[in-house]
Amino acid sequence: MTSGEGPPRRGRGRPRTPGAEEKILNAALDEYGERGWAGFTMDGVARRAGVGKSTVYLRWPDKDALLTDAVTNRGMELTAVDTGSLEGDLRQLAVNMLRHFHSPGGWASMRVTFDCASSPERLGDFSEAVSQVHGRQVEQICLRAIERGEMIEDFPLGAVTEAIYGAAMVNSLSERLEGRTDDDEAIDTRAAFVVAMVLGGIATPQTRSTPHS
Amino acid sequence: MTSGEGPPRRGRGRPRTPGAEEKILNAALDEYGERGWAGFTMDGVARRAGVGKSTVYLRWPDKDALLTDAVTNRGMELTAVDTGSLEGDLRQLAVNMLRHFHSPGGWASMRVTFDCASSPERLGDFSEAVSQVHGRQVEQICLRAIERGEMIEDFPLGAVTEAIYGAAMVNSLSERLEGRTDDDEAIDTRAAFVVAMVLGGIATPQTRSTPHS
Amino acid sequence: MTSGEGPPRRGRGRPRTPGAEEKILNAALDEYGERGWAGFTMDGVARRAGVGKSTVYLRWPDKDALLTDAVTNRGMELTAVDTGSLEGDLRQLAVNMLRHFHSPGGWASMRVTFDCASSPERLGDFSEAVSQVHGRQVEQICLRAIERGEMIEDFPLGAVTEAIYGAAMVNSLSERLEGRTDDDEAIDTRAAFVVAMVLGGIATPQTRSTPHS
Amino acid sequence: MTSGEGPPRRGRGRPRTPGAEEKILNAALDEYGERGWAGFTMDGVARRAGVGKSTVYLRWPDKDALLTDAVTNRGMELTAVDTGSLEGDLRQLAVNMLRHFHSPGGWASMRVTFDCASSPERLGDFSEAVSQVHGRQVEQICLRAIERGEMIEDFPLGAVTEAIYGAAMVNSLSERLEGRTDDDEAIDTRAAFVVAMVLGGIATPQTRSTPHS
DNA sequence: CTATAATCGAGACGGTACGTCACGTCTTGAT
DNA sequence: ATCAAGACGTGACGTACCGTCTCGATTATAG
Numbered sequence: 001m002t003s004g005e006g007p008p009r010r011g012r013g014r015p016r017t018p019g020a021e022e023k024i025l026n027a028a029l030d031e032y033g034e035r036g037w038a039g040f041t042m043d044g045v046a047r048r049a050g051v052g053k054s055t056v057y058l059r060w061p062d063k064d065a066l067l068t069d070a071v072t073n074r075g076m077e078l079t080a081v082d083t084g085s086l087e088g089d090l091r092q093l094a095v096n097m098l099r100h101f102h103s104p105g106g107w108a109s110m111r112v113t114f115d116c117a118s119s120p121e122r123l124g125d126f127s128e129a130v131s132q133v134h135g136r137q138v139e140q141i142c143l144r145a146i147e148r149g150e151m152i153e154d155f156p157l158g159a160v161t162e163a164i165y166g167a168a169m170v171n172s173l174s175e176r177l178e179g180r181t182d183d184d185e186a187i188d189t190r191a192a193f194v195v196a197m198v199l200g201g202i203a204t205p206q207t208r209s210t211p212h213s
Numbered sequence: 214m215t216s217g218e219g220p221p222r223r224g225r226g227r228p229r230t231p232g233a234e235e236k237i238l239n240a241a242l243d244e245y246g247e248r249g250w251a252g253f254t255m256d257g258v259a260r261r262a263g264v265g266k267s268t269v270y271l272r273w274p275d276k277d278a279l280l281t282d283a284v285t286n287r288g289m290e291l292t293a294v295d296t297g298s299l300e301g302d303l304r305q306l307a308v309n310m311l312r313h314f315h316s317p318g319g320w321a322s323m324r325v326t327f328d329c330a331s332s333p334e335r336l337g338d339f340s341e342a343v344s345q346v347h348g349r350q351v352e353q354i355c356l357r358a359i360e361r362g363e364m365i366e367d368f369p370l371g372a373v374t375e376a377i378y379g380a381a382m383v384n385s386l387s388e389r390l391e392g393r394t395d396d397d398e399a400i401d402t403r404a405a406f407v408v409a410m411v412l413g414g415i416a417t418p419q420t421r422s423t424p425h426s
Numbered sequence: 427m428t429s430g431e432g433p434p435r436r437g438r439g440r441p442r443t444p445g446a447e448e449k450i451l452n453a454a455l456d457e458y459g460e461r462g463w464a465g466f467t468m469d470g471v472a473r474r475a476g477v478g479k480s481t482v483y484l485r486w487p488d489k490d491a492l493l494t495d496a497v498t499n500r501g502m503e504l505t506a507v508d509t510g511s512l513e514g515d516l517r518q519l520a521v522n523m524l525r526h527f528h529s530p531g532g533w534a535s536m537r538v539t540f541d542c543a544s545s546p547e548r549l550g551d552f553s554e555a556v557s558q559v560h561g562r563q564v565e566q567i568c569l570r571a572i573e574r575g576e577m578i579e580d581f582p583l584g585a586v587t588e589a590i591y592g593a594a595m596v597n598s599l600s601e602r603l604e605g606r607t608d609d610d611e612a613i614d615t616r617a618a619f620v621v622a623m624v625l626g627g628i629a630t631p632q633t634r635s636t637p638h639s
Numbered sequence: 640m641t642s643g644e645g646p647p648r649r650g651r652g653r654p655r656t657p658g659a660e661e662k663i664l665n666a667a668l669d670e671y672g673e674r675g676w677a678g679f680t681m682d683g684v685a686r687r688a689g690v691g692k693s694t695v696y697l698r699w700p701d702k703d704a705l706l707t708d709a710v711t712n713r714g715m716e717l718t719a720v721d722t723g724s725l726e727g728d729l730r731q732l733a734v735n736m737l738r739h740f741h742s743p744g745g746w747a748s749m750r751v752t753f754d755c756a757s758s759p760e761r762l763g764d765f766s767e768a769v770s771q772v773h774g775r776q777v778e779q780i781c782l783r784a785i786e787r788g789e790m791i792e793d794f795p796l797g798a799v800t801e802a803i804y805g806a807a808m809v810n811s812l813s814e815r816l817e818g819r820t821d822d823d824e825a826i827d828t829r830a831a832f833v834v835a836m837v838l839g840g841i842a843t844p845q846t847r848s849t850p851h852s
Numbered sequence: 853c854t855a856t857a858a859t860c861g862a863g864a865c866g867g868t869a870c871g872t873c874a875c876g877t878c879t880t881g882a883t
Numbered sequence: 884a885t886c887a888a889g890a891c892g893t894g895a896c897g898t899a900c901c902g903t904c905t906c907g908a909t910t911a912t913a914g
Contacts, residue, residue, distance in 0.1 A: 013858025014910040020860095036331045037250075038277065041900065052861040057902070111331065114324055117389035118249060135387075152417050159380065159406045160415060162387070166379020167372065174348075174375070176330035193372040201414035204365055226889030227879040233891095254869065265892035270871070439884025440883065446886095462757045464703065467874065478887035483876070537757065540750055543815035544675060561813075585806065585832045588813070592805020593798065600774075600801070602756035619798045626839045652863030653905040659865090680895065691866035696897070 016058075023049040024056055028070040033104040037111070040067065064115075071105075071112040081137065086145035087199060090164065093137060094191035097168035102175065102182065110169060135161055160198065167194045229271075236262040237269055241283040246317045250324075253280065277328070284318070284325040294350065299358035300412060306350060307377055307404035314385035315395065323382060348374055373411060380407045442484075449475040450482055454496040459530040463537070466493065490541075497531075497538040507563065512571035513625055519563060520590055520617035527598035528608065536595060561587055586624060593620045655697075662688040663695055667709040672743045676750075679706065703754070710744070710751040720776065725784035726838055732776060733803055733830035740811035741821065749808060774800055799837060806833045 027049035032040045042063055046053045060066040081092045100106035138161040145151040171190060175182050182190075240262035245253050255276055259266045273279040294305045313319035351374040358364035384403060388395050395403075453475035458466045468489055472479045486492040507518045526532035564587040571577040597616060601608050608616075666688035671679050681702055685692045699705040720731045739745035777800040784790035810829060814821050821829075 011858080012856065012912045014860070014912095016859065037328065042902080043900070050861095052859095053863085053902085054904095055860065058859075062902070107331070111327055113390075114327060114386065115250070117386050118320070118324060150417060151415055155410070155415055156403070156406050158384075158387070159403060159410060162380040162383040163376045163407060163410060166381070166383040167375040168379070169382060170375040170379040171371075173327065173330055174371070177326075190369075190372060193369055194376060197368070197372060197376060197411060197414070199414045201410070201412045204362060224881055225887070226881095227891075229890060255871080256869070259892090263892095265890095265894095266871085267873090267893090268891065271890070275871070276869095440886070442885065463754065468876080469874070472887095476887095478885095479876085479889085480878095481886065484885075488876070489874095533757070537753055539816075540753060540812065541676070543812055544746070544750060581836075582829070582832055584810075584813070585829060585836060588806040588809040589802045589833060589836060592807070592809040593801040594805070595808060596801040596805040597797075599753065599756055600797070603752075616795075616798060619795055620802060623794075623798060623802060624836060650907055651861070652907095653865075655864060656905095681897080682895070685866090689866090691864095691868095692897085693867085693899090694865060697864070701897070702895095 017055070020049075020051060020055055021059060024051060024059070024066070025070045025073055027051075028066055029105060029108055032067060032070070032108050032112075037115070042066070067112055068116060071109040081141065082144070086141065086148070086150040087195060089141040089145070090195045090198065091191060093141065094164055094168065094195050095188060097165055098171060098187045098191055099184075101168045101172035102187065107172060107176075110172075134165060137161075138164065163198055164194065230268070233262075233264060233268055234272060237264060237272070237279070238283045238286055240264075241279055242318065242321070245280060245283070245321055255279070281325050281329060284322040294354065295357070299354065299361070299363040300408060302354040302358070303377065303408045303411060304404060306354065307381065307408050308401060310378055310381035311384060311400045311404055312397075314381045315388065315400065320385060320389075323385075347378060350374075351377065376411055377407065443481070446475075446477060446481055447485060450477060450485070450492070451496045451499055453477075454492055455531060455534060458493060458496070458534050458537075463541070468492070493538055494542065497535040507567065508570070512567065512574070512576040513621060515567040515571070516590070516621045516624060517617060519567065520594065520621050521614060523591060523594035524597060524613045524617055525610075527594045528601065528613065533598060533602075536598075560591060563587075564590065589624055590620065656694070659688075659690060659694055660698060663690060663698070663705070664709045664712055666690075667705055668744065668747070671706060671709070671747055681705070707751050707755060710748040720780065721783070725780065725787070725789040726834060728780040728784070729803065729834045729837060730830060732780065733807065733834050734827060736804060736807035737810060737826045737830055738823075740807045741814065741826065746811060746815075749811075773804060776800075777803065802837055803833065 024045065027045045028040075031044050031048060035041075035044070040063070042053060042056060045066070046056050049056075056066065060069060079096070081089050081096070083089050083092055101110060135158070139157050142151055142157050142160060146153055171182075174180075237258060240258045241253075244257050244261060248254075248257070253276070255266060255269060258279070259269050262269075269279065273282060292309070294302050294309070296302050296305055314323060348371070352370050355364055355370045355373060359366055384395075387393075450471060453471045454466075457470050457474060461467075461470070466489070468479060468482060471492070472482050475482075482492065486495060505522070507515050507522070509515050509518055527536060561584075565583050568577055568583050568586060572579055597608075600606075663684065666684045667679075670683050670687060674680075674683070679702070681692060681695060684705070685695050688695075695705065699708060718735070720728050720735070722728050722731055740749060774797070778796050781790055781796050781799060785792055810821075813819075
């Protein structure tokens with residue numbers, strides 16, 4: 001995803017400084033995390049990275065591209081999940097997502113995602129990447145579960161994705177709005193409840209009619 | 214919520230032009246909707262509102278405050294819900310939320326909410342307002358349902374809120390990222406599935422263990 | 427010269443506050459003296475005078491008019507001179523002028539005069555006033571001296587005026603530029619030398635005493 | 640005198656555009672001349688110079704500094720004078736000064752000088768420059784004349800300076816106030832009279848020719 | 853070993869929006 | 884009718900950032 005990686009640039013001339021991309025991306029994420037969008041400055045990123053502005057603009061065409069790229073690289077480290085059971089998979093996934101959105105990088109990633117979704121012109125690679133990463137996980141988990149007979153068929157998998165990802169997002173959002181600081185235990189507990197709801201619902205058994213009529 | 218409420222304004226001096234707040238807020242939302250964040254200009258808002266910049270800065274200290282306020286005022290018009298049954302309430306709520314986040318105003322409102330959550334310094338009234346509006350709805354619905362015996366007890370209502378609101382958010386997000394344009398029918402269908410999931414779960418009956426052990 | 431003095435305003439309605447003109451003119455001169463042209467503010471004048479802006483604008487149409495008027499009223503208190511001899515008259519006049527331009531009011535008056543001379547559009551009453559006050563003095567002194575046979579004829583009186591007034595101006599200017607603070611004695615001495623220089627040139631030979639006694 | 644001389648500018652970074660100072664100073668003088676103080680705008684200067692505002696503010700801290708500098712650079716081109724006789728020197732000097740103050744640049748220079756003298760904080764280089772340029776001329780002329788025996792000793796040279804410079808100033812001032820437009824002949828005639836007056840006073844008797852020939 | 857050339861840091865450049873401030877006008881309730 | 888207070892539309896102020904550019908210095912390969 002990094003723009004700076006095309007052909008390996010074999011040839012004459014000074015090669016690009018090896019650690020530069022790394023330093024710049026880190027600096028970009030840090031600046032974005034600390035100062036928010038309004039305070040996110042190209043000059044600031046370059047200064048924090050200890051690098052000239054030309055070094056930045058040689059690699060990314062503009063501010064948006066840099067931020068998008070930073071977030072894409074650092075903000076999507078979601079490892080695949082396969083515990084053998086639907087509940088285990090979803091529990092693991094929910095914990096991952098909650099931790100992800102609670103971390104500075106994951107939070108920044110999400111904000112940039114919303115920014116991208118608001119500007120139709122630069123929906124380029126980013127939206128695909130997001131869809132891929134975020135959507136495929138649940139899809140694969142559910143397909144395996146259906147194969148094992150653990151999950152009903154004919155249910156739109158997108159709804160499951162949206163509920164789990166959305167719950168993690170809103171949980172992180174409310175944590176910030178209310179000034180809480182959730183520890184790992186709180187996150188695990190919340191993940192358990194969300195998965196329980198997704199798996200079994202919140203209705204009492206007697207009122208539970210056939211859900212998908 | 215309007216920032217313009219400071220001292221009680223004893224009758225000295227020319228009173229503030231009555232319609233100005235209204236005009237400015239409308240102009241701000243229009244500019245934000247048409248031109249996006251990047252093209253959202255204080256001069257532009259003032260010009261569109263037919264007002265001087267000082268009139269704007271007399272009421273809101275800066276750009277962020279104006280946008281936040283505009284979005285808070287126009288973006289939260291969520292009517293209460295009471296259909297008599299848990300499923301009906303949640304269905305209605307889910308439809309409302311989906312429509313809300315799919316509309317330009319609701320989408321903008323959400324983005325500003327994320328911006329506020331990222332800048333700890335101005336979490337003032339806004340976070341309370343959001344929590345109030347967004348959290349109380351589900352709480353009241355669920356409390357009524359528990360009273361009617363339709364819903365299990367001892368389930369954290371926050372998880373329900375987060376799932377429904379989050380699902381609506383992510384649904385709107387993916388609509389934009391993927392370039393779809395969902396019609397009302399698609400929205401209603403998606404709302405039905407989400408509510409079904411929340412109410413009854415997605416696990417097959419035979420694998421359904423006691424969820425809350 | 428004060429704009430506020432037309433018809434005595436006999437009639438219905440509240441009469442104008444008696445001391446207002448005075449207070450405003452004083453405040454204007456003080457502000458101009460302390461802060462210079464750039465820091466000279468209508469709001470500042472009104473505040474210092476303890477008066478609303480409308481009270482000011484009711485009397486003078488704009489900033490220039492107020493400043494011009496303030497300076498004309500306070501800065502031109504040049505009493506007529508008639509000692510009986512040319513040397514005595516000029517000496518008295520030179521001392522007056524030097525004291526005038528060294529005083530805050532006189533200095534301000536001069537600056538405003540230059541401002542007026544630079545803006546051809548508002549040369550209205552002011553330039554006439556200046557010419558009157560500044561030119562007639564020397565003219566009358568010289569005419570009397572010619573009549574007494576103390577001064578040569580056919581010499582342009584304007585040149586005498588310009589030399590005396592100009593010397594006083596430049597003396598005050600250089601005092602400020604060089605950070606000096608001339609006392610009365612220094613001023614009197616300088617006046618004596620200037621008059622000696624002027625007299626040596628314009629006096630007829632028979633009345634010409636040793637010029638530098 | 641140009642403010643643009645700070646650190647020696649080691650060769651790092653892009654060098655400042657060579658012709659920029661020149662262009663900006665010219666644009667500033669033109670704008671000041673055409674539009675006067677009220678219409679003298681930093682944006683206007685930058686636009687006329689074909690330059691961004693940052694380029695201007697990189698060199699001068701504010702409006703006053705730019706105008707002062709423009710006027711100092713362009714407004715002081717007074718060539719030295721040495722005709723061999725006191726009368727010749729003073730005549731030449733008086734003509735120079737009259738022409739100077741009658742020209743737009745010289746007039747502007749003088750106004751800025753008065754502004755500087757009114758604001759004690761920025762009397763920095765400017766006052767020295769003015770004193771140097773304006774005072775030394777007369778001093779040198781007189782010293783040479785004393786050496787030649789053409790001028791009495793023990794006369795304060797400052798008084799001579801002040802009379803000649805002041806006369807030129809007031810002459811130009813009254814020209815503007817009265818709406819005259821003096822041609823070169825009028826200026827020369829006036830210079831002759833002023834010098835005659837000054838000489839009659841300061842010349843020793845033996846070199847004193849008939850002053851008004 | 854030298855020439856060529858891409859990259860580096862630094863920072864000036866033309867623009868544009870920011871948030872402030874003053875102008876001169878206006879609108880209020882009180883005198 | 885005038886007062887004090889202060890909001891109004893306008894427009895310049897001086898600052899900060901964008902993305903581009905130009906410099907001298909560095910660092911590699913190509914000849």
